């Protein structure tokens with residue numbers, strides 16, 4: 001089974017985003033960037049499918065292709081995935097911050113070319129917090145989707161996916177090819193070892209331009225402004241539980 | 255302009271997330287219809303018809319719709335889309351699952367997790383774990399939007415809309431296998447007036463329950479958790495509060511043994527009053543807490559139970 005894993009280069013999850021004074025966006029100058037954490041989980045699962053780790057039979061995945069749409073530096077993100085165990089990479093270079101619809105259309109073009117059996121991606125990018133690309137890609141391909149995966153079992157031409165939903169867990173069987181988006185509990189991604197980082201340097205990363213795909217990526221949304229949220233200021237420390245209860249009663253919340 | 259709201263059904267009724275989404279919809283148009291989906295949803299459709307300000311309720315029943323599977327929901331909604339200028343759903347896991355699929359099927363850019371309706375085409379939504387708010391204007395002919403329920407008041411009752419049955423789409427290439435829902439007599443996390451949340455400090459599932467359950471029962475509260483507590487198996491996944499879990503905004507939020515990472519704050523910092531109990535006086539949670547107690551929860555929580563009487 002060939003697996004395609006889209007990965008996005010985003011602000012590191014430990015960094016607190018700051019809004020630019022002119023309200024045009026978030027200040028990313030000199031900010032640490034990393035692979036979107038959910039995408040690391042997707043890469044890890046694909047690699048486990050290849051290695052036959054956990055409940056996956058060895059060779060469940062035969063080839064793992066990683067694709068990122070973004071600036072030149074997104075090659076570093078792809079390189080990280082290759083060091084984790086993916087086989088080859090593709091960068092679709094774009095300096096514009098593309099909307100999920102445009103990303104989904106480009107990914108559809110990649111799927112048409114690569115013909116994977118499974119697209120495994122993050123449920124959400126932690127910058128835009130859209131939670132949209134996987135579902136949109138599935139619609140454009142007319143493939144089944146299984147979002148928010150906490151467990152994936154491949155077999156019998158299907159992905160049987162246990163999903164983290166409001167209220168608990170739901171299990172679906174999606175006929176392959178399918179799009180599966182991953183949630184936090186699926187696995188704990190590995191750190192690439194030094195030898196694997198070295199090996200990854202020799203793996204191929206193809207670089208293409210957005211124009212090579214002929215997808216309609218015209219923006220549909222105009223960002224009018226980006227502002228800081230209302231701030232909360234620290235309140236007071238109380239000495240003990242009795243004082244707390246009396247404060248809460250005064251505040252009218254008990 | 256006409257708006258379709260996809261209901262969040264709960265057995266024979268609809269959740270108050272539906273009422274809140276109706277409030278957002280009414281800011282766009284006076285012509286708001288509700289779509290109730292799922293086998294055996296007649297009673298829920300009748301409940302939806304009582305929401306004030308609703309024009310009519312559409313009821314779509316089919317086996318495939320019972321579990322809100324994205325393929326069948328999309329096929330059903332796309333069939334109706336011609337009559338609507340905007341389609342809204344609460345940003346529940348169901349809404350997050352099917353709305354982008356609907357949007358792509360209509361060649362529309364979805365707008366996720368809207369917290370404010372500025373005008374017919376302009377909306378505010380949080381990005382970067384709520385550390386920035388983005389105001390976006392959509393040029394799409396149709397809008398496909400998920401609404402963050404905690405940011406809108408619930409529409410009232412007192413409506414008397416007609417219920418109309420429509421055809422529900424059949425299944426697609428994904429089928430329902432099973433579900434494992436957490437049973438609880440406590441209020442739902444998203445709707446509770448008081449939420450008590452526990453973190454990694456609890457150390458085990460037994461300790462989590464022994465500390466959190468009596469306190470929640472005493473306060474009539476829902477129980478939440480940090481990601482660390484859920485990852486470690488102390489609490490079910492459905493308890494996770496945060497950027498990538500549930501967003502809550504109760505009147506009172508009590509964080510116990512939670513450090514206050516930005517991803518956690520994203521899910522609770524709109525609570526009216528925040529209380530933090532943490533043994534580390536420098537824990538970031540204290541920067542957003544109205545009232546903090548520095549101490550070991552093992553002594554503070556029993557004292558709190560005693561003080562509550």
Ligand SMILES: Cc1cc2nc3c(=O)[nH]c(=O)nc-3n(C[C@H](O)[C@H](O)[C@H](O)COP(=O)(O)OP(=O)(O)OC[C@H]3O[C@@H](n4cnc5c(N)ncnc54)[C@H](O)[C@@H]3O)c2cc1C
Nearest residue numbers: 453454455480481482496497498511512513517518533551
């Ligand atoms: C992509 C991504 C998404 C995420 N999404 C979420 C999310 O939605 N929600 C979320 O919560 N997190 C999320 N996180 C995780 C987040 O970054 C933190 O790791 C997590 O919130 C930490 O949980 P915690 O506060 O319970 O644990 P810790 O950070 O370990 O804090 C434990 C706290 O307990 C205190 N403590 C220990 N013992 C005691 C005691 N006896 N009495 C009192 N206090 C004590 C300590 O002082 C400490 O402050 C996400 C992370 C990533 C990368």
Ligand SMILES: Nc1ncnc2c1ncn2[C@@H]1O[C@H](COP(=O)(O)O)[C@@H](O)[C@H]1O
Nearest residue numbers: 006007069121122124125130131132133
């Ligand atoms: N520019 C991009 N390049 C590659 N993959 C992306 C890109 N944007 C989003 N994705 C994928 O889509 C998932 C969901 O993103 P989003 O819908 O933006 O929250 C991410 O976790 C990635 O796997």
